[in-house]
Amino acid sequence: MSTIAQKKGFGAVLWDYLTTVDHKKIAHLYLIAGGLFFIMGGIEAVLIRIQLAVPNNDFVSAGAFNEIITMHGTTMIFLAAMPLLFAFMNAVMPLQIGARDVAFPFVNALGFWLFFFGGLFLNLSWFLGGAPDAGWTSYASLSLHSKGHGIDFYVLGLQIAGLGTLIGGINFLVTIINMRAPGMTYMRMPLFTWTTFVASAMILFAFPPLTVGLTLMMFDRLFGANFFDVTMGGNTIIWEHLFWVFGHPEVYILILPAFGIFSEIFSTFSRKRLFGYSSMVFATVLIGFLGFMVWAHHMFTTGLGPVANAIFAVATMAIGVPTGIKIFNWLFTMWGGSVKFTTPMYYAFAFIPSFVMGGVTGVMVATAAADYQYHDTYFVVAHFHYVIVGGVVLALLAGTHYWWPKMFGTMLNETLGKITFWLFFIGFHLTFFIQHFLGLWGMPRRVFTFLPGQGLDAGNLISSVGAAFMSAGVMILLINIVVTQVKNVKVGNDPWGDGRTLEWAIASPPPYYNFKQLPLVRGLDAYWLEKMEGKKGMTPAEPIGDIHMPNSSFIPFMITLGLFIAAFGAMYHVNDKPWAIPLLIFGLAVTFGSMLVRSFKDDHGYHIHKEELTQDEKGAKA
Amino acid sequence: MQAEEKLTYETWPAAPERATLEAKNKFLGFWLFLGGETVLFSSLFATYLALKDKVPDTSQPLAKDLFELPLTLVATMLLLTSSLTSVYAMYHMKNFAFKKMMLWLGVTVLLGLGFLGLEVYEFNMYVHEGHKFTSSAFGSAFYSLVGFHGAHVTFGLGWILALMIRNYKRGLNLYNAPKFYVASLYWHFIDVVWVFIFTVVYLMGMVG
Ligand SMILES: [Cu+2]
Numbered sequence: 001m002s003t004i005a006q007k008k009g010f011g012a013v014l015w016d017y018l019t020t021v022d023h024k025k026i027a028h029l030y031l032i033a034g035g036l037f038f039i040m041g042g043i044e045a046v047l048i049r050i051q052l053a054v055p056n057n058d059f060v061s062a063g064a065f066n067e068i069i070t071m072h073g074t075t076m077i078f079l080a081a082m083p084l085l086f087a088f089m090n091a092v093m094p095l096q097i098g099a100r101d102v103a104f105p106f107v108n109a110l111g112f113w114l115f116f117f118g119g120l121f122l123n124l125s126w127f128l129g130g131a132p133d134a135g136w137t138s139y140a141s142l143s144l145h146s147k148g149h150g151i152d153f154y155v156l157g158l159q160i161a162g163l164g165t166l167i168g169g170i171n172f173l174v175t176i177i178n179m180r181a182p183g184m185t186y187m188r189m190p191l192f193t194w195t196t197f198v199a200s201a202m203i204l205f206a207f208p209p210l211t212v213g214l215t216l217m218m219f220d221r222l223f224g225a226n227f228f229d230v231t232m233g234g235n236t237i238i239w240e241h242l243f244w245v246f247g248h249p250e251v252y253i254l255i256l257p258a259f260g261i262f263s264e265i266f267s268t269f270s271r272k273r274l275f276g277y278s279s280m281v282f283a284t285v286l287i288g289f290l291g292f293m294v295w296a297h298h299m300f301t302t303g304l305g306p307v308a309n310a311i312f313a314v315a316t317m318a319i320g321v322p323t324g325i326k327i328f329n330w331l332f333t334m335w336g337g338s339v340k341f342t343t344p345m346y347y348a349f350a351f352i353p354s355f356v357m358g359g360v361t362g363v364m365v366a367t368a369a370a371d372y373q374y375h376d377t378y379f380v381v382a383h384f385h386y387v388i389v390g391g392v393v394l395a396l397l398a399g400t401h402y403w404w405p406k407m408f409g410t411m412l413n414e415t416l417g418k419i420t421f422w423l424f425f426i427g428f429h430l431t432f433f434i435q436h437f438l439g440l441w442g443m444p445r446r447v448f449t450f451l452p453g454q455g456l457d458a459g460n461l462i463s464s465v466g467a468a469f470m471s472a473g474v475m476i477l478l479i480n481i482v483v484t485q486v487k488n489v490k491v492g493n494d495p496w497g498d499g500r501t502l503e504w505a506i507a508s509p510p511p512y513y514n515f516k517q518l519p520l521v522r523g524l525d526a527y528w529l530e531k532m533e534g535k536k537g538m539t540p541a542e543p544i545g546d547i548h549m550p551n552s553s554f555i556p557f558m559i560t561l562g563l564f565i566a567a568f569g570a571m572y573h574v575n576d577k578p579w580a581i582p583l584l585i586f587g588l589a590v591t592f593g594s595m596l597v598r599s600f601k602d603d604h605g606y607h608i609h610k611e612e613l614t615q616d617e618k619g620a621k622a
Numbered sequence: 623m624q625a626e627e628k629l630t631y632e633t634w635p636a637a638p639e640r641a642t643l644e645a646k647n648k649f650l651g652f653w654l655f656l657g658g659e660t661v662l663f664s665s666l667f668a669t670y671l672a673l674k675d676k677v678p679d680t681s682q683p684l685a686k687d688l689f690e691l692p693l694t695l696v697a698t699m700l701l702l703t704s705s706l707t708s709v710y711a712m713y714h715m716k717n718f719a720f721k722k723m724m725l726w727l728g729v730t731v732l733l734g735l736g737f738l739g740l741e742v743y744e745f746n747m748y749v750h751e752g753h754k755f756t757s758s759a760f761g762s763a764f765y766s767l768v769g770f771h772g773a774h775v776t777f778g779l780g781w782i783l784a785l786m787i788r789n790y791k792r793g794l795n796l797y798n799a800p801k802f803y804v805a806s807l808y809w810h811f812i813d814v815v816w817v818f819i820f821t822v823v824y825l826m827g828m829v830g
Pocket of ligand 1: 247248
């Protein structure tokens with residue numbers, strides 16, 4: 001077997017990706033699927049801004065507007081931001097700890113397919129009678145009364161996708177705990193690995209409440225239960241609690257890996273060790289911990305009482321402390337460094353003021369008494385877009401440029417990259433800065449239109465113009481990607497020249513077994529240390545030997561397909577379709593049957609023999 | 623150590639459930655999974671406590687009208703004993719005594735089936751007393767919490783049976799030992815959850 005890419009037909013490539021268990025290929029799948037959903041969510045955002053560009057607009061109907069805002073939020077959080085972060089986690093984290101793969105390659109593939117089919121199911125709602133329309137939070141008092149199957153698509157689609165995220169999180173945790181290379185102690189792990197670790201732990205404890213919430217909602221809507229139906233003794237607030245017990249940690253699940261990406265970029269392009277590494281690790285863990293005890297700040301106006309509101313308000317503000325630690329550490333990393341302004345560094349530099357603004361408004365909305373004024377206005381919309389776009393999306397764009405060479409072996413064009421940055425950055429502030437004021441001037445969230453002459457016209461138009469800038473930025477990025485891949489100029493191990501962590505010590509893209517010999521890690525920024533001592537690469541920690549590899553498998557696809565089919569059965573069962581229950585049973589049978597096949601068929605993987613590894617090296621030199 | 627190796631009583635390691643890297647990963651991953659399951663059941667418990675005795679009208683039975691100690695006590699004893707027998711099974715697994723392990727796993731499965739039978743009987747009884755999944759929020763919460771546990775028991779039984787059938791002819795090796803071990807961990811977890819259900823739902827339900 002050779003690592004040199006052989007020309008393969010389309011069918012062979014497709015089959016390869018359908019059955020792959022290689023973390024690098026799964027990363028490609030996450031990036032492509034997450035990217036497509038990001039574009040869909042972006043189109044929905046543009047539709048929202050067109051509708052709100054002028055007063056009394058009738059570009060879309062009120063009902064369609066509700067569907068669009070719901071799908072925009074749900075898609076961006078669950079189907080774009082999460083999987084795109086998972087793409088980088090998959091592509092980079094195992095390399096950063098010097099591992100040959102993740103702990104459970106099979107589960108890794110299963111996680112991707114669950115996410116993908118969940119997202120597909122959710123988006124099929126557009127063609128099958130209408131999308132969910134109760135907002136991305138889908139509060140029970142709204143969603144129980146929503147007609148059609150929109151909410152059912154939301155409930156079942158997110159359930160399937162959420163399962164994928166959960167097992168993905170467990171997989172990353174075990175990988176980081178068990179698979180680190182010799183010498184890679186916890187306090188030598190790169191920050192992106194650390195944030196992946198903490199975010200995965202948060203996934204493990206935050207997703208089960210969502211699973212339960214979605215199950216209860218499914219029971220209420222499809223199987224006649226009464227959890228949220230007040231006339232039958234139910235309580236609609238239970239959904240709010242379950243949703244936010246998940247929902248708030250979810251925000252940190254998104255932002256912590258984003259912090260990790262920026263930490264890598266700051267340190268790489270300041271050509272300096274990350275300032276305050278241990279305090280960064282400490283702050284990451286602390287944020288992860290505090291993130292679980294603040295959920296009720298989304299429910300200040302629900303009426304939990306002044307004591308509960310006060311406790312949750314103070315806890316929320318406390319998160320500002322570790323976040324502040326991080327901000328100063330990034331600033332001090334650049335201080336005295338030899339800063340190189342590459343495209344990723346542009347994003348990192350712009351991220352600091354953007355995210356700090358989101359943090360400041362965060363403390364404002366955390367003030368329970370004042371929140372009665374901000375609640376459900378555009379002020380809140382502005383706040384969370386400043387943290388999610390100003391934090392997470394900037395990190396995703398930065399990460400795309402930074403790790404593109406490692407994932408695909410080619411370098412994105414720097415000029416186009418900077419154009420993307422400027423368009424996106426200007427567009428972002430144009431869109432959302434004014435929304436703070438729109439909110440303070442009294443514009444409520446989730447309204448499909450507004451009347452002229454109330455002082456909201458100019459602000460909304462400015463906001464819509466900003467959306468056009470952001471769209472243009474994303475289009476330039478797509479052009480950049482196409483141009484780069486068509487030119488296909490291959491790059492070496494360390495194309496930025498300043499790589500510090502282990503992923504830059506091996507080829508771009510890495511061979512399918514990653515490390516021929518596991519590297520010996522002698523400190524933080526392991527690769528940088530070796531370079532500073534004049535060595536070309538890592539010192540191996542083992543002689544060349546046989547490498548154990550997992551087999552590809554089609555079973556993850558089948559397990560997921562079964563759930564996908566079962567979801568249709570569960571959904572149409574309320575319409576008294578005679579085929580619904582049989583379809584549900586058939587789908588579950590496919591899922592459990594596939595699991596049984598997996599259990600019964602031994603899968604020991606295979607070995608790459610040491611002779612092949614040495615031959616590969618000769619082949620590459622020739 | 624390799625997973626495929628043929629081993630004897632003498633070469634069998636002290637902790638076969640963690641002897642290979644795959645096994646170590648499985649062991650840790652499953653513990654983490656149980657952490658997630660704990661949060662899952664906590665959410666269901668919280669929902670149950672919020673909706674306990676919440677019924678639309680006075681004609682509906684409440685917790686104190688429904689639950690009877692003898693029946694649930696027998697069910698509890700069956701499940702607790704099955705946890706003990708699965709410990710015996712793992713003891714023999716560590717001693718490379720395959721036949722004895724299979725025997726105790728078989729006893730575990732029988733006890734689990736007994737528990738499940740009693741649960742079906744119990745649910746059926748409640749439905750006849752007017753306490754249904756669809757009749758009140760209390761009913762929905764009760765059947766969801768206890769039913770989720772019941773579904774876990776069913777899955778656990780299927781899992782252990784599948785492992786027993788698959789490995790009936792080939793005995794123990796380092797590939798299947800972690801599988802048996804993890805399945806028994808799962809079984810213990812189900813048992814612990816039941817102890818909480820017994821306390822929170824039944825005992826606290828009977829005192830009102
Ligand atoms: Cu929050």
